[in-house]
Amino acid sequence: MNDVNADAVNLQDWVGRTEEASDQAYPTPPRALAATLDQVGTDYAVGTPLPELWHWLYFLPMAPGREIGPDGHPKRGGFLPPIALERRMWASGRYVFRDHLRVGDVLHKTSEITKVAEKDGKTGRMVFVTVRHTVRSGRGLAVEEEQDIVYLPMPKTFTPPPPTKAPENPSWSEPAAIDPVLLFRFSALTFNGHRIHYDLPYAKDTEKYPGLVLHGPLQALLLLEAAKRHAPDRVPSSYSFRAVHPVFGHDRVTLMGVARDDGGVDLFTVNGDGHVGMQATVAWAANDQSR
Structure with missing residues (x-):
């Protein structure tokens, strides 16, 4: 993937874009996160409820090395808009938990870009991108998530x-x-x-x-x-x-x-x-x- 020419696109064209992904809640990632957080007492066997937010261990964006930008993120373009600002950060998030995900579940995620907003800040132009995710298991809807990503100039x-x-x-x-x-x-x-x-x-x-x-x-x-x-x-x-x-x-x-x-x-x-x-x-x- 090559970087898209950000000057040649209308960022509002990305609003409404969707992306689908599937994964399975294997036990090794939560076991590894529990060890990282120094937690003991749960082996995360199949059927164990997955703690809230731990769905972040799945649906990982596995861009190959040749598609990685200088900051370590995937190059601009693709699902997220090609914003010509060098810094990218996860600014905020909002969640509703409908049902427990469980270790062993087959998971499905739908993502939609719902908003792209440009603002002027103390350091210059900023662009906020809001992405809505829904995560489902075989039992139905489990997590509703809104993620705000902010793009900033390099200081x-x-x-x-x-x-x-x-x-x-x-x-x-x-x-x-x-x-x-x-x-x-x-x-x-x-x-x-x-x-x-x-x-x-x-x-x-x-x-x-x-x-x-x-x-x-x-x-x-x-x-x-x-x-x-x-x-x-x-x-x-x-x-x-x-x-x-x-x-x-x-x-x-x-x-x-x-x-x-x-x-x-x-x-x-x-x-x-x-x-x-x-x-x-x-x-x-x-x-x-x-x-």
């Missing part, structure tokens, strides 16, 4: 957004053990070749970050897993997250939860300076509901 210097202070009195907080091995293993498990997560010279010299970048999806996953540990009898019914400030592999990271009046929990990753990296919200299914 000349590190210019982070203004910091957001962490909650002063969280309902609970706990440290998260972050190191380069965790970043590398998560990249490998999700087949994410983006070099900012494992290639320190590239992250610093090309994308101008002060260190390796902690994945947005990994932060979202760590927050949801922590929320479930603090509410072991509850089942998530919906979840949303939004990245507000980069977090790095050398940061001292804390996970925080703040109880909401509606029964849900607001969640935050917080760096060593007390600044929020990601904020999220989980809503629980009613006690008489099961999946």
Whole structure:
């Protein structure tokens, strides 16, 4: 695949495009993720419920090496529009959990580009692409997902957004053990070749970050897993997250939860300076509901 000439296309032509994919929920990926997260007690035998968000271990974009761009992502074009901005990040996501996926299930995913929006930001032009995914098993619809991808120009210097202070009195907080091995293993498990997560010279010299970048999806996953540990009898019914400030592999990271009046929990990753990296919200299914 060659890069598409982004100047010759109308990005709105990509709205409405769809893509279908099938996979099977083999047990090795969740076993490997559990080991990566230092979790014990579940062997993920066939029939075991797959934790929420762990469908990210499947439907991996397996572009061959010759189709990889300089940042480690697949080259532009194809299903996603060929946006002529060098940086690409997963900015936010929204989820509704309808049913448990189970190890051994044959899975089917339908993806549709629902929106392409251009904006002007502090660092210049930005383009947001929203993709809606639905994941089904043989029992029916399991996960509804909306994913927001943002494209940005390559910066000349590190210019982070203004910091957001962490909650002063969280309902609970706990440290998260972050190191380069965790970043590398998560990249490998999700087949994410983006070099900012494992290639320190590239992250610093090309994308101008002060260190390796902690994945947005990994932060979202760590927050949801922590929320479930603090509410072991509850089942998530919906979840949303939004990245507000980069977090790095050398940061001292804390996970925080703040109880909401509606029964849900607001969640935050917080760096060593007390600044929020990601904020999220989980809503629980009613006690008489099961999946």
